[in-house]
Amino acid sequence: MNRRRFFRTAAGAGLALxxxxxxxxxxxxxxxxxxxxxxxxxxxxxxxxxxxxxCRLCPRNCKLGDKxxxxxxxxxxxxxxxxxxxxxxxxxxNADPIEKKPFFHFMPGTSALSLATAGCNVNCKFCQNWExxxxxxxxxxxxxxxxxxxxxxxxxxxxxxxxxxxxEPVVFFEYMMDTAEAGRRQGLRNAVVTAGHINPEPLAExxxxxxxxxxxxxxxxxxxxxxxxxGSLAPVLEAxxxxxxxxxxxxxxxxxxxxxxxxxxxxxxxxxxxxKEIGPDVPLHFSRFHPMYLLKNLPPTPLATLEKAHAVAxxxxxxxVYIGNIPGHQAENTYCPKCRNxxxxxxxxxxxxxxIRAGQCRFCSHPVPxxxx
Amino acid sequence: xxxxTVVSVHxxxxxxxxxxxxxxxxKAALAAGLKMISGQGSAExxxxxxxxxxxxxGIKINAIAGRKLATRPETSLALAQLLAESGLPSRNILIWxxxxxxxxxxxxxxxxxxxxxxVMGTDTNGFGYESELSSHRTIGSLFSTLLTRNTSASIxxxxxxxxxxxxxxxxxxxxxxxxxxxxxxxxxGCNPYIADLFDSSEIKTRHKLTVLDALLVQYHRGPSHHARxxxxxxxxxxxxxxxxxxSAGWAIIERLRARAGLPSLKExxxxxxxxxxxxxxxxxxxxxxxxxxxxxxx
Numbered sequence: 129m130n131r132r133r134f135f136r137t138a139a140g141a142g143l144a145l146x147x148x149x150x151x152x153x154x155x156x157x158x159x160x161x162x163x164x165x166x167x168x169x170x171x172x173x174x175x176x177x178x179x180x181x182x183c184r185l186c187p188r189n190c191k192l193g194d195k196x197x198x199x200x201x202x203x204x205x206x207x208x209x210x211x212x213x214x215x216x217x218x219x220x221x222n223a224d225p226i227e228k229k230p231f232f233h234f235m236p237g238t239s240a241l242s243l244a245t246a247g248c249n250v251n252c253k254f255c256q257n258w259e260x261x262x263x264x265x266x267x268x269x270x271x272x273x274x275x276x277x278x279x280x281x282x283x284x285x286x287x288x289x290x291x292x293x294x295x296e297p298v299v300f301f302e303y304m305m306d307t308a309e310a311g312r313r314q315g316l317r318n319a320v321v322t323a324g325h326i327n328p329e330p331l332a333e334x335x336x337x338x339x340x341x342x343x344x345x346x347x348x349x350x351x352x353x354x355x356x357x358x359g360s361l362a363p364v365l366e367a368x369x370x371x372x373x374x375x376x377x378x379x380x381x382x383x384x385x386x387x388x389x390x391x392x393x394x395x396x397x398x399x400x401x402x403x404k405e406i407g408p409d410v411p412l413h414f415s416r417f418h419p420m421y422l423l424k425n426l427p428p429t430p431l432a433t434l435e436k437a438h439a440v441a442x443x444x445x446x447x448x449v450y451i452g453n454i455p456g457h458q459a460e461n462t463y464c465p466k467c468r469n470x471x472x473x474x475x476x477x478x479x480x481x482x483x484i485r486a487g488q489c490r491f492c493s494h495p496v497p498x499x500x501x
Numbered sequence: 502x503x504x505x506t507v508v509s510v511h512x513x514x515x516x517x518x519x520x521x522x523x524x525x526x527x528k529a530a531l532a533a534g535l536k537m538i539s540g541q542g543s544a545e546x547x548x549x550x551x552x553x554x555x556x557x558x559g560i561k562i563n564a565i566a567g568r569k570l571a572t573r574p575e576t577s578l579a580l581a582q583l584l585a586e587s588g589l590p591s592r593n594i595l596i597w598x599x600x601x602x603x604x605x606x607x608x609x610x611x612x613x614x615x616x617x618x619x620v621m622g623t624d625t626n627g628f629g630y631e632s633e634l635s636s637h638r639t640i641g642s643l644f645s646t647l648l649t650r651n652t653s654a655s656i657x658x659x660x661x662x663x664x665x666x667x668x669x670x671x672x673x674x675x676x677x678x679x680x681x682x683x684x685x686x687x688x689x690g691c692n693p694y695i696a697d698l699f700d701s702s703e704i705k706t707r708h709k710l711t712v713l714d715a716l717l718v719q720y721h722r723g724p725s726h727h728a729r730x731x732x733x734x735x736x737x738x739x740x741x742x743x744x745x746x747x748s749a750g751w752a753i754i755e756r757l758r759a760r761a762g763l764p765s766l767k768e769x770x771x772x773x774x775x776x777x778x779x780x781x782x783x784x785x786x787x788x789x790x791x792x793x794x795x796x797x798x799x
Binding site: 178179180188191192193194195196197198199200201251253262263264266267358421422 | 682684685722726
């Protein structure tokens, strides 16, 4: 299939992506597909004796023999050299409202060219995109898209930013870095949606290349990370602190899952940690869970649970607390922490009004942190 | 639990100097082991007791590490030949693994035709993985349709190897090649994932026999091939108990490691604890005192 036909076919697939989303490729469900693999040497690994390598990209630090792949399934040791198999192998590409990520304090009302490759370095039982994140690259249809082509597509679709999202961008680190650096040179901004399961060294590089990072903080207990995520909480907390101390804008999302991570004491502890370590101005989104992947036995999060979590966060002193996946809820809006006037009105992914001028509340001139234009 | 029998057949000279396999000798070794494993008078009768003529038998091999360290095509084809000689239509025999590329790299000629033992990977057009997730214990995976839709009974014809994470990879772990996401089951020494995966109905209800290819055993730095730590053992192991087969394989790995002056897997922090998990789940015997080892020479 040539490129023109691929795009035409994908656009005709009609994915449900929200009111303003423009599907440019389609999620791939054909698991027997013969997806091409890249062979670009990976960054952040070290060579060991006997053709073994140790990946240093994420806290798993996978130690791999020849022909073995890491936990992510997209990085392979080939005769003692470590390669990314998904450089430029895009399996999902859309022009999304930036609010869908969600970013609420980063270029509101704009679209982000949003892309993903296959793979993920955790395995959340509630993954909303498991068809692309929990598979190997051979099992999805993907398309070659160079960093230059990504930038060109962003311009053609009026997207002032590129978002690395859907699966786990950490696993396509090299492609993300090259695209972000090239995009920035041409005036594009870059936003990352991640679980934050990344080692300090690659993260330090990443935050220099991108403008905003949204971290999915899955819970505030290691037990949850062990049982539901197959990952570790501590490195995620370290990543959040490091992002906060960088120049990149940070937002945090907490998907509230009934019975598993909706304990209000844990949520309160998390809020206190956020205030102590990174201050009250980081936006915190409590999102509604929908049954998915391996957690189909639980109901969607009751609205009352989300509102209780929201109230706890406000009580603890966080300034910008949101409720997500409940279109039309008043907690989708941004309120000035000083005068309490509404400064951004949102309904779902749509931004209806912005009352922020030069980073300040239009009513009282109190600073409202974020990247607003 | 009653004790389990593992039959070890040594076939001296089955490997030539260049590493190729003598087809006649490997078939003789297979026949000897199969005859002994079920106590029948012959390999043919033994296979008949395990598989009805209407069965569709999958032979799950391990081609992942390339030609130097894969289940040998000569071994797979000889087993398929013995199955056919026992009355199973050859079109009902399927030799398979994850991908056609890996099969070809391991020296297999693909056979997608309806006649003869078929040889193919899950990624063959028209096959692939199931679209519905199967969830069992810690496992959430899409199974190969070669297993779920094209076989009613399964033989794990696996390689015996040291494994950097699991300690030992053998017959049970061979079924990692039956799911779309084996990379997700390698942490914690693959424990309890190997046992949990084997316990899934897709595998447990089909698995009938383990045959371990221990012709060339990678006893250190596995699962990749390293000639320095690969021993030409020229042995096949057989068992109806999947846990006992792998446990007997583990003992071989330990023996070879000790002989080479290497630490035991336990000392190396890689004891295959999944075998004891499997035993606790009632999948078979892991402990040496419950395994009867029968050694043959052909």
